[in-house]
Structures are given as C-alpha cells and as structure tokens.
Amino acid sequence: xxxxxxxxxxxxxxxxxxxxxxxxxxxxxxxxxxxxxxxxxxxxxxxxxxxxxxxxxxxxxxxxxxxxxxxxxxxxxxxxxxxxxxxxxxxxxxxxxxxxxxxxxxxxxxxxxxxxxxxxxxxxxxxxxxxxxxxxxxxxxxxxxxxxxxxxxxxxxxxxxxxxxxxxxxxxxxxxxxxxxxxxxxxxxxxxxxxxxxxxxxxxxxxxxxxxxxxxxxxxxxxxxxxxxxxxxxxxxxxxxxxxxxxxxxxxxxxxxxxxxxxxxxxxxxxxxxxxxxxxxxxxxxxxxxxxxxxxxxxxxxxxxxxxxxxxxxxxxxxxxxxxxxxxxxxxxxxxxxxxxxxxxxxxxxxxxxxxxxxxxxxxxxxxxxxxxxxxxxxxxxxxxxxxxxxxxxx
Amino acid sequence: xxxxxxxxxxxxxxxxxxxxxxxxxxxxxxxxxxxxxxxxxxxxxxxxxxxxxxxxxxxxxxxxxxxxxxxxxxxxxxxxxxxxxxxxxxxxxxxxxxxxxxxxxxxxxxxxxxxxxxxxxxxxxxxxxxxxxxxxxxxxxxxxxxxxxxxxxxxxxxxxxxxxxxxxxxxxxxxxxxxxxxxxxxxxxxxxxxxxxxxxxxxxxxxxxxxxxxxxxxxxxxxxxxxxxxxxxxxxxxxxxxxxxxxxxxxxxxxxxxxxxxxxxxxxxxxxxxxxxxxxxxxxxxxxxxxxxxxxxxxxxxxxxxxxxxxxxxxxxxxxxxxxxxxxxxxxxxxxxxxxxxxxxxxxxxxxxxxxxxxxxxxxxxxxxxxxxxxxxxxxxxxxxxxxxxxxxxx
Numbered sequence: 002x003x004x005x006x007x008x009x010x011x012x013x014x015x016x017x018x019x020x021x022x023x024x025x026x027x028x029x030x031x032x033x034x035x036x037x038x039x040x041x042x043x044x045x046x047x048x049x050x051x052x053x054x055x056x057x058x059x060x061x062x063x064x065x066x067x068x069x070x071x072x073x074x075x076x077x078x079x080x081x082x083x084x085x086x087x088x089x090x091x092x093x094x095x096x097x098x099x100x101x102x103x104x105x106x107x108x109x110x111x112x113x114x115x116x117x118x119x120x121x122x123x124x125x126x127x128x129x130x131x132x133x134x135x136x137x138x139x140x141x142x143x144x145x146x147x148x149x150x151x152x153x154x155x156x157x158x159x160x161x162x163x164x165x166x167x168x169x170x171x172x173x174x175x176x177x178x179x180x181x182x183x184x185x186x187x188x189x190x191x192x193x194x195x196x197x198x199x200x201x202x203x204x205x206x207x208x209x210x211x212x213x214x215x216x217x218x219x220x221x222x223x224x225x226x227x228x229x230x231x232x233x234x235x236x237x238x239x240x241x242x243x244x245x246x247x248x249x250x251x252x253x254x255x256x257x258x259x260x261x262x263x264x265x266x267x268x269x270x271x272x273x274x275x276x277x278x279x280x281x282x283x284x285x286x287x288x289x290x291x292x293x294x295x296x297x298x299x300x301x302x303x304x305x306x307x308x309x310x311x312x313x314x315x316x317x318x319x320x321x322x323x324x325x326x327x328x329x330x331x332x333x334x335x336x337x338x339x340x341x342x343x344x345x346x347x348x349x350x351x352x353x354x355x356x357x358x359x360x361x362x363x364x365x366x367x368x369x370x371x372x373x374x375x376x377x378x379x380x381x382x383x384x385x386x387x388x389x390x391x392x393x394x395x396x
Numbered sequence: 397x398x399x400x401x402x403x404x405x406x407x408x409x410x411x412x413x414x415x416x417x418x419x420x421x422x423x424x425x426x427x428x429x430x431x432x433x434x435x436x437x438x439x440x441x442x443x444x445x446x447x448x449x450x451x452x453x454x455x456x457x458x459x460x461x462x463x464x465x466x467x468x469x470x471x472x473x474x475x476x477x478x479x480x481x482x483x484x485x486x487x488x489x490x491x492x493x494x495x496x497x498x499x500x501x502x503x504x505x506x507x508x509x510x511x512x513x514x515x516x517x518x519x520x521x522x523x524x525x526x527x528x529x530x531x532x533x534x535x536x537x538x539x540x541x542x543x544x545x546x547x548x549x550x551x552x553x554x555x556x557x558x559x560x561x562x563x564x565x566x567x568x569x570x571x572x573x574x575x576x577x578x579x580x581x582x583x584x585x586x587x588x589x590x591x592x593x594x595x596x597x598x599x600x601x602x603x604x605x606x607x608x609x610x611x612x613x614x615x616x617x618x619x620x621x622x623x624x625x626x627x628x629x630x631x632x633x634x635x636x637x638x639x640x641x642x643x644x645x646x647x648x649x650x651x652x653x654x655x656x657x658x659x660x661x662x663x664x665x666x667x668x669x670x671x672x673x674x675x676x677x678x679x680x681x682x683x684x685x686x687x688x689x690x691x692x693x694x695x696x697x698x699x700x701x702x703x704x705x706x707x708x709x710x711x712x713x714x715x716x717x718x719x720x721x722x723x724x725x726x727x728x729x730x731x732x733x734x735x736x737x738x739x740x741x742x743x744x745x746x747x748x749x750x751x752x753x754x755x756x757x758x759x760x761x762x763x764x765x766x767x768x769x770x771x772x773x774x775x776x777x778x779x780x781x782x783x784x785x786x787x788x789x790x791x
Contacts, residue, residue: 040662139662199646199670200638206671207634209664210678211606214627232609239602240635243595248730251594257701265699267435267534269604269691273698275594276601283605296664303668304660306652335643335730 023082023118025052025075025111028155036113036148039141046127049152050118051075051110054094055102057158062394064158065100065385066149067109068166068173071298072238072290074117075109078102083289092373099381104389105162112173113148114140114298116291120148123224123291134221134293142169142305146176153184162392163385165189167370168337169298172305175318175345179307182322187388189381191329191370194341195315195348196306201336204244205299208237212292221293234292235283242282247333247366251275308348315348325355325391327384329377331369332362357384418477418513420447420470420506423550431508431543434536441522444547445513446470446505449489450497452553457789459553460495460780461544462504463561463568466693467633467685469512470504473497478684487768494776499784500557507568508543509535509693511686515543518619518686529616529688537564537700541571548579557787558780560584562765563732564693567700570713570740574702577717582783584776586724586765589736590710590743591701596731599639600694603632607687616688629687630678637677642728642761646670703743710743720750720786722779724772726764727757752779 028049030036035043052075057064067077067090074081078088078095094100094107111119114137126133153161164177164185171193178188197205212218215233219226243251255275259265262272271277311317326349330342339360349356361376363369370377423444425431430438447470452459462472462485469476473483473490489495489502506514509532517532524531548556559572559580566588573583592600607613610628614621638646650670654660657667666672706712721744725737734755744751756771758764765772 135664139664196652198643199650199652199668200641200643202652202668203634203638203646203670203674206666206668206674207631207638210634210675211609211631213664214606214610214631216611236602236606236609236631239598239605243598243602246595248593248595248733251598255594257591257594257597269530269534269608269695271601273594273597273601275598279598279601280605300664338643 023050024079025050025118027051027118028152030151030155034151036144036151038138038144040138042138044120044138046120047113047148047151048118048120048124049110049113049148049155051108051152052077052079054078054107055105057106057156058394061158062160062162062392063105063389064156064161065105065107066153066161066164066177067094067100067107068149068164068170068177069109069112070166070168070170071241071302072286073170074115075111076117077107077109081289084285089371093378093381099378099385100165104394105385108152108156110149110152112169112298113145114294114301116294121291122221122293122297132222132224134224135296137297139300139304140297141301142172142176143180143310145301146173146180149173149177150181150184159184161185162394163187163189163388165191165381167191168193168367169302171337172302175307178322178324178326179311179318182324185324186392187325187327187384189327189329189384190342190345191377192331192334192337192342192367193345194337195308195318195345197303198341201244202303204240205303207240209296209299211236211240212296215292218292221296223292229287230292231287234287234290234295237295238286238290239279239283242279244336245366245368247335247364249333249364250366253364315344316351319349319354320352322352322354325388326357327380328356328358329370329380330358330360331365331367331374332360333364334367334369336367418445419474420445420513422446422513423547425546425550429546431539431546433533433539435533437533439515439533441515442543442546443513443515443519444505444508444543444550446503446547447472447474449473449502450500452501452551453789456553457555457557457787458500458784459551459556460500460502461548461556461559461572462489462495462502463544463559463565463572464504464507465561465563465565466636466697467681468565469510470506471512472502472504476684479680484766488773488776494773495560495780499789500780503547503551505544505547507564507693508540509689509696511689516686517616517688517692527617527619529619530691532692534695534699535692536696537567537571538575538705540696541568541575544568544572545576545579554579556580557789558582558584558783560586560776562586563588563762564697566732567697570702573717573719573721574706574713577719580719581787582720582722582779584722584724584779585737585740586772587726587729587732587737587762588740589732590703590713590740592698593736596639597698599635600698602635604691604694606631606635607691610687613687616691618687624682625687626682629682629685629690632690633681633685634674634678637674639731640761640763642730642759644728644759645761648759710739711746714744714749715747717747717749720783721752722775723751723753724765724775725753725755726760726762726769727755728759729762729764731762
C-alpha cells in the first residue's frame with residue numbers, strides 16, 4: 002500500500018448527525034462512505050464513538066490522537082460510563098498532565114471491532130436486524146486506523162500533532178506512521194511491537210478458546226440466545242492479565258500472601274491473594290466488555306505484522322517519513338519486551354527517520370504504560386513539547 | 397516435622413495383593429495403614445500404582461526413585477498404556493541412559509491425587525461406592541512423598557541411592573531430602589522451587605477456573621453425571637503449556653508461520669501453527685488426564701512451601717542432612733527460573749550440605765528437563781555415578 006493513499010476527504014462534515022449516548026461523541030458514515038477492510042469487504046454503515054478533551058486551536062495544529070489498547074476505550078481521562086471509574090490514562094492525559102488538555106486537543110476513538118459505541122460484533126447488522134456476531138468480517142489494526150482516518154476527516158483535522166498509545170494502541174501508532182505519515186507530525190508508540198509474537202498469539206488463542214468453550218457463547222449469537230459467555234470471557238481475562246504484570250510485581254504485590262485467612266484451608270477457595278485478585282479481574286471485566294469483541298480484537302493483534310505489508314522489510318514501512326517518533330519500552334515488560342520495541346527503532350534508523358528511544362527501568366511489567374511511572378511522564382512531556390514547537394504550536 | 401519421623405516399616409510385604417492393570421504394579425494399603433494427610437485426615441484405603449525398571453541388587457543399594465511432574469505418570473521409560481507413546485523420560489532412563497537401568501533399579505509411582513492408578517479424585521470412595529470427586533481431601537506434596545515412603549517400605553528398600561525429578565517432581569525431591577534424609581543418599585531436583593511463586597499460582601488458578609467454568613464439570617461429579625469437562629481441561633492445558641516453553645523456543649519453532657495455508661483466512665480458525673499446536677496439546681491431553689486430578693495436583697504445587705514447615709527458614713529444612721544434592725536449572729525456564737533454584741542451593745550451602753549446582757544454557761524453557769539436552773544428561777550421569785560410588789555400589 003502506498004503512503005497516504007487515503008487522502009483527507011473534502012472538508013465537509015458528515016451529513017449523519019452525531020448523537021450522545023455513553024456521554025461521548027459519534028461519527029456515522031453511511032453507504033456513501035464504506036470502510037474498505039483488509040479482508041476485501043466493505044463495512045457499512047460505520048459508527049465511530051469517540052471522546053475529546055481540550056479545544057482544537059484555530060489552525061488545528063494541536064490535535065493529539067490517543068489509540069487505546071485491547072481492553073481500553075475512548076474514556077481516556079473522564080469517568081467511565083459503565084464502571085464509574087476514572088479514565089484509564091488520567092495520569093497521562095488531562096490539565097497539566099504530560100498530554101496537557103489545557104494545550105492540546107485530545108481525541109480517542111473506540112476501536113473498530115470494539116464494544117463501546119464503534120461498530121463491532123455487537124452492533125446491529127442492518128441486513129438482519131440482529132447483532133453481527135461472527136458475521137462481522139475479521140478486522141485488522143490497519144482497518145482500525147483507517148476508521149480513525151475517517152474520523153479525522155470528519156473532524157476536519159488535516160494533520161495530528163501527535164499520535165500515541167501503548168500495546169495494541171502502539172500498533173495503531175505504527176500503522177499511522179507507516180501508512181499516513183503526512184497526517185502525523187510525531188508519534189509515541191509505547192510497549193508495542195511491529196508484529197505479534199508466537200507467544201502472544203498463544204496467550205490470545207487460550208483466551209479465545211476459553212470463550213469458545215463456554216456453551217453460553219452460542220456460536221457468537223449469545224445476545225439473540227439471551228445468554229452470556231461471561232465465564233469463558235473471565236478466564237480469558239485472567240490468563241491475559243497475568244501477562245500484563247511482571248513476576249516481580251506479582252511477587253511484591255501478592256507473593257504467597259493469604260486472602261482474609263491465617264492458614265491454608267485445604268480446599269479450592271481463593272486461599273491466596275493472587276487468586277482472589279485474578280478472580281476479581283475476571284468478574285469485573287465481563288461487566289464492561291463483550292466476548293465477541295475480545296475475539297475480534299485479539300485476532301486483529303495476532304494478524305498485525307507491519308513488515309508483511311512492505312515485502313517483509315520493516316524499514317520499508319517507514320521510508321521517507323518526516324514524522325518524529327519516540328519509542329518507549331519497559332524493562333520488565335515480557336509481553337512486548339524491549340527487544341521488540343528495539344526492532345522498530347532499528348527499522349526507523351535504517352531509513353534515517355527522526356527517532357528516539359527510551360527504555361524505562363521498572364518492575365511493573367507491560368501495564369507500566371498505564372501506571373504511575375514518572376520517567377514515562379517526563380519522556381512524553383519532553384518529546385511532546387519539542388514536537389509541538391517543531392510543529393509551530395505556540396507556547 | 398522432625399526428620400524421618402516416619403521410620404521404615406517392618407520389613408514385611410503388604411498383605412494386600414498387587415494386581416496388574418495398566419501394565420504396572422500396585423501397592424495397596426488397607427485400614428491398618430492409613431495415610432496421614434497434612435490436612436489432618438487419614439486416607440484409607442490407599443493404592444499406589446508404580447512402575448519399575450531394572451533389577452534391585454542384593455544389598456538393595458541401587459534403587460533410584462523418579463518423581464514425576466504435574467502431568468507426568470509412572471510410565472517413565474516404557475510405552476504409555478493410554479497414548480501408546482514412549483515414556484516421558486526415555487531419554488534419561490533406560491539401558492545405557494544416564495539413569496542406567498542395566499545398573500540401577502528405577503521406581504516411579506503415580507502421585508497421590510493423580511489419575512493413573514494411585515488414589516486420587518477419580519478413585520472410588522468405599523463409603524459411597526462413587527468416585528471421590530471433590531470429597532477427596534486436598535493433598536500436598538508432602539502427602540505425595542509420604543505415600544512414596546510407604547511404597548518404599550512395601551518394597552522393603554531401606555534407602556534410595558537417588559531421588560530425582562523435575563518441576564513438581566523436583567518439589568517431591570526436596571521434600572524427600574528435607575523430611576527423609578536418612579533414606580536418600582543423593583538427590584537431583586531439577587527445574588523446581590522450594591515454594592510456588594505468585595505467578596505460577598496465578599497460571600494454575602486460570603487453569604482451575606477454566607475447568608470450573610465448564611458446565612460439564614458438574615461440581616466435580618462428572619463421572620456420575622456421565623459428562624466430561626474436556627473443554628475446560630483443554631483450555632487449562634493450553635494455558636499451562638505456554639509456560640513450559642520459552643519465548644525463543646516458540647519463536648524458533650513456530651514464529652508467525654501459517655498452518656497449512658498460504659495466507660491469513662480472516663477468520664477464527666487456527667491460521668497460525670502455534671494455534672494449531674496448542675489446540676492439539678489441549679485435545680490430546682484430555683484423553684489421558686482427569687480434570688479433578690488437575691485441580692488437586694495444581695493445588696498441591698500451589699501449597700508447596702518447604703520453608704513454611706521449618707519456621708519460614710528454608711535452610712532449617714536441610715539442617716544435618718548427609719544427602720548429596722545436585723540442583724539443576726535452565727537459563728530459559730521462566731516458570732522455575734534459575735533464581736528460584738539458586739535459593740535451594742543457598743539454603744543447602746547455609747547448612748554446609750554437600751550440594752552442587754548446574755545452570756544449563758538452553759532456549760528450550762521449562763520443558764528442557766524432558767528434552768534432548770546433552771548437558772543435562774552429562775550432569776546426571778556424572779553425579780549419579782559419583783553418588784553410586786559413594787553409596788558403595790560396585791562398578
């Protein structure tokens with residue numbers, strides 16, 4: 002695919018009205034604007050649910066796109082409408098934060114294939130009047146970004162100051178940089194990889210099989226059947242959650258501590274705190290996430306292999322880009338280890354791109370990008386300020 | 397618990413006859429010989445299924461006990477009666493092998509709580525005439541070894557030349573050394589730990605929850621219900637199997653290779669070889685393993701914390717032992733990393749025990765102890781020969 006083959010659309014607002022529902026905004030694209038998917042099919046209609054923070058300046062030079070991870074959503078920095086909890090990146094995005102919403106206009110869209118307002122497997126298929134379920138075409142990270150480009154056109158923003166995100170969010174960032182470099186002045190991919198590893202595919206497959214093994218999944222038609230594959234989804238979440246942490250973090254946080262008891266019970270209750278914690282993670286996740294969306298999004302991550310779109314050479318993906326890139330990894334991240342982040346850096350260096358790389362020492366594992374890691378905030382603050390100056394944004 | 401509080405029983409054979417069934421031997425212990433469990437209950441009757449290789453010499457000085465891992469069994473070096481596959485440690489045990497059955501008399505018992513002949517949750521509870529299911533008391537690694545001591549008494553062998561095993565087998569080895577040092581001349585714990593880590597407990601808990609989530613599990617009474625929680629058990633196996641390998645091994649063996657296809661299918665079939673491999677591992681496992689046994693044995697591993705029996709000080713577990721110990725770990729094992737094996741070495745050194753330590757460089761992960769790793773074989777050969785000489789065994 003050639004760079005920027007999807008040019009900014011004509012600067013007119015979609016005729017489809019936006020509505021409020023989850024407390025966020027929606028962009029709707031009708032039959033005249035189908036989303037061309039990697040699988041070859043057109044997806045239409047398309048709805049993209051998104052949240053914004055701050056104000057777009059006059060010359061539209063202060064827009065920052067945040068791409069969320071597998072189980073994230075557009076509620077970056079405000080109260081989640083379902084859980085009532087704070088936004089997942091409130092430490093990073095907000096007034097006075099590294100991505101300062103007093104200065105930047107922040108956009109985050111729920112990803113394509115997700116379950117919080119953007120078209121996904123739980124959306125109604127207009128042809129049947131029922132949820133798509135598994136009849137929704139399999140989508141890719143590239144498709145996700147394509148829908149975000151449509152949103153950017155809809156918002157009439159020609160170029161982003163920055164695009165950033167961690168994990169699956171980082172994959173979207175790489176996709177933006179490779180396919181739409183003219184629309185991104187700078188990028189911060191965090192704790193990610195240019196392709197999903199065999200081990201990561203393996204963990205995803207376990208999660209998917211846990212969902213598929215749940216008889217309440219009903220071939221994906223659980224909504225119609227009036228059931229919920231929550232047990233399978235909870236197991237999937239539990240397996241994945243372990244990979245988001247580090248062994249050291251688990252040891253320090255839980256070790257072999259017992260949960261509300263003084264001694265082993267010689268039974269199968271959650272004797273250990275780590276068991277209780279995991280069960281809680283599983284049980285709360287199912288309240289805010291859709292099992293089919295979990296299948297689609299894990300599949301999208303597994304399919305991600307940026308170099309494959311460029312003849313197998315990752316550097317070719319970045320040839321000629323002017324985007325400034327800052328790659329960030331964490332020492333204790335074993336899901337997206339530094340070595341995989343370094344591959345991105347090497348590829349960018351190979352084409353003499355403007356790239357900096359920061360490996361942050363922390364024992365918090367992959368989830369570090371979501372946590373209170375001062376060096377992460379300092380890095381983003383510094384890079385973003387520099388990028389803003391370069392981009393012509395005033396003080 | 398004081399050392400060797402369970403002395404060798406009087407040298408008479410159990411009156412209970414042995415029978416042949418799976419092609420192995422059985423020792424049966426009646427109401428006069430209950431097994432005292434850590435949970436406080438007595439287990440009776442008790443059956444221990446075991447396999448032997450080679451011949452016990454006249455002075456009974458050439459006996460080597462092999463302790464199997466979580467999903468292992470007594471079929472160390474002969475054809476498995478269910479799968480028809482070679483024994484799981486045929487590379488290590490056999491004529492001319494490191495544990496040379498032309499020279500040594502090798503014993504391996506199916507563990508207590510297992511599912512291949514030794515009393516476990518699928519055994520018939522004589523009080524009800526039905527399988528125990530979850531009414532079997534929770535057992536511990538200590539209980540497993542206690543049943544092995546009963547077997548040793550039954551075989552009228554006063555002292556083992558060596559006890560060895562990897563993973564959960566290594567936990568049993570440590571238990572033997574700590575609690576019955578007078579009955580073990582030497583020991584080779586491999587790829588193990590003196591206590592199960594939070595991360596390992598976490599992975600086990602995922603597996604257990606996958607089984608419990610399967611409606612065919614029926615509260616553990618699936619045999620009576622005529623069902624089989626094979627889907628849940630398969631998911632548990634898949635999750636665990638990832639942890640037995642290394643990221644490098646997965647990368648080298650599978651990478652992102654596709655399974656019998658030239659391109660992605662944009663579906664949820666096993667596009668990638670790693671997916672197909674994992675599904676195969678799950679589906680074959682359920683043919684030879686029992687879901688409740690999986691619950692009991694993972695629980696036993698989670699409960700394992702040798703130091704806890706000695707006031708929290710691991711070194712105290714080994715005070716005064718004369719047993720020679722060789723601890724072996726593998727560089728790419730992230731389930732029982734070198735650091736945890738080193739803790740055992742440190743504790744043995746702290747009481748001036750005769751200990752050697754070998755960390756073997758390999759990218760094969762935790763499963764290295766089961767695989768063709770020449771340095772492992774050389775280490776075991778050398779140590780065992782030396783221990784045999786020390787033990788007075790002739791050439």
